[in-house]
Amino acid sequence: MVAAALLAATISLAVTAVLRPAAAAVLRPAARAAPVARAAPATSSARLEDQSSWQRCAVPAHLAKGHIVVPIVVDFGGRDAKVLVTCIVTRSGDTGAQVLEAQAPLLGYSVPRYDASGSGLLCAIDGYPASGCGTESGNHYAYWAYWHGGGKRWQYASDGPGEWTVSKGDVEGWRFEPDGSASPADPPPRAPSSAAELEMPATTMGTATATTRPPGTTGMSSSSSRSNSGGGGKGNNTLGANAAGPVRQSADSRSGTRKGLVILCVALIVLIGAGAYGRSRRKTGHVS
């Protein structure tokens, strides 16, 4: 009976593991919802009433071949929360996730946090919220909603950032919904959705050139040129960079001991495994 139960448990676990991507797809509030209805009432201009200030981002004067500029809007939700607009230089065909990740170092942010189970659900941008992932309360979720801009209004994404690929004229939008319904009815980011209104042509900020890093990843923005030139920037914060010092040091020493422990564990595992292998070899060798 125990055997039957164990077999059943094994099979059920196998089935869940195989079906997990599909289950995640169903449960994922941010990235998967029905396509937007034509007559979505929430146009971006109507929503701009609870105005959080946003600033245009500067576009570099020269782009390397195959590169495009993708404005990304990150709206931290809340009434007085900040709305950040960053122009990312990236390759056409890069994923939305790569664009979002490229934004982090430009602003001195920590990299986006995704669901630990590997379902691809975005949990936090710049460590916000600090814990949880699409936390459900009642029928509502506290989650990062993903929007596609570029046209007249924001479109609620029907795919994940890892699946969406950007092309010229696209705008990426993220808005934290503290009490969202995980549907296209959630409010879109509080910034225009078209690239033309978000971008600031390169004139005064002429020094913002596209630094080509490892191909296909990141680029430049007005925000970064401001923080690089030693402050004076009036808008976006650089909190992440200030807080990094002492935290990183203690994390370093901790990761050092962890590395030692991991090596010790691996050695133990290899030792026991080799012992078991050797024993079973010897045994079968004698019998046959």
Add this chain to the structure above:
Amino acid sequence: MLRRRLQPLHPIAWWCWAGTLAVAASRTTNLLLLGLILVVVAWVVSTRRGNSPWARSFGALLRLGLFVIAIRVAVQVLFGDRVPGDTWFTFPSVPLPHWAAGVTIGGPVTAQAAIGAFCQGLQIAVILACFGAANSLASSFRLLRCVPAGLYEVAVAVTVAISFTPQVVLSIARVRDARRLRGRATTGLRGWRGLAVPVLDGALERSVALAASMDARGFGRRSRSPKRRRLTAAATLAGLVGLGVGLFEVLDSGSASGIGLAVIILGGALVIGGMAGASHGSRSRYRPDRWRAAEWLVLSSGLLAAGAVVAAGGNDPSSLTQPLYPLGLPAVPLAALAGILIATLPSVVAPAPAPVRAQLQEAAA
């Protein structure tokens, strides 16, 4: 030379020990914990398995586990969710229409996607290894003798469930030998093609034959009154279904385990009630397996291991998962690791398998 004849460990003790380790494995995707569970199981199997043909079950299920890992990773890489992260390489992708959002073919393969899939595959492989260990260590025939007579109504299913894996292993050996004698391929793709059908066919047939012969020898006598028989059958069946559903609820860490536990208790009570109602008169056993101190030790070592892992999860759930964002070394939950090491106890306390080698040498001399 006079040797004290040792009775092998009670088969249910082996199954419980393997089951608790499988539960521990089902709770974690931490590579260190999974690796340690795997080698601990392998070590105990290498020290305590006999020379019976089904002792090879462990190796067979290890190979099946490798296959599972390969499938899991391949499906993730080719068709899985495009999980964001550090891109390793990009497969040419097929653009799908808008309504097929969520299904992808090809595309960028990230380290997170591949490593996450590997961890999940390894988890299943380790659970399979635990299952194989139980089959290697405990004789399915001895286990069948412990099945209560009241389970008559599901006797065929139980017999097939318990004896199928060892029968598959036996079948593989038999069909291989036969093919080798006829000069056909026994390895590679061609070998497997010729092997699969006769092996599955033969194993199932032999399991059913075993069930029939046990039936003929009076395994599970039924009570005389048909009404009572129907009632007990319904109770047993409902209880078994309840046990299955409850186990699923408890093992699926995502759902609240309170309901699952209640369903398990209810199902268990139904099964016991049904069996009590069905059993009629007593059955005698020839040389029954006894539950002694060694069995208790083996059982508690397994429970300690599973308990340590579950407790580590309650303390700090992130210590049981492979960190993916950012990708890093797995956590080292020392208490859980120590608990799993305790599960090597059977390699000392369980009685050694019958020393066939010595017997063979004696016979040769």
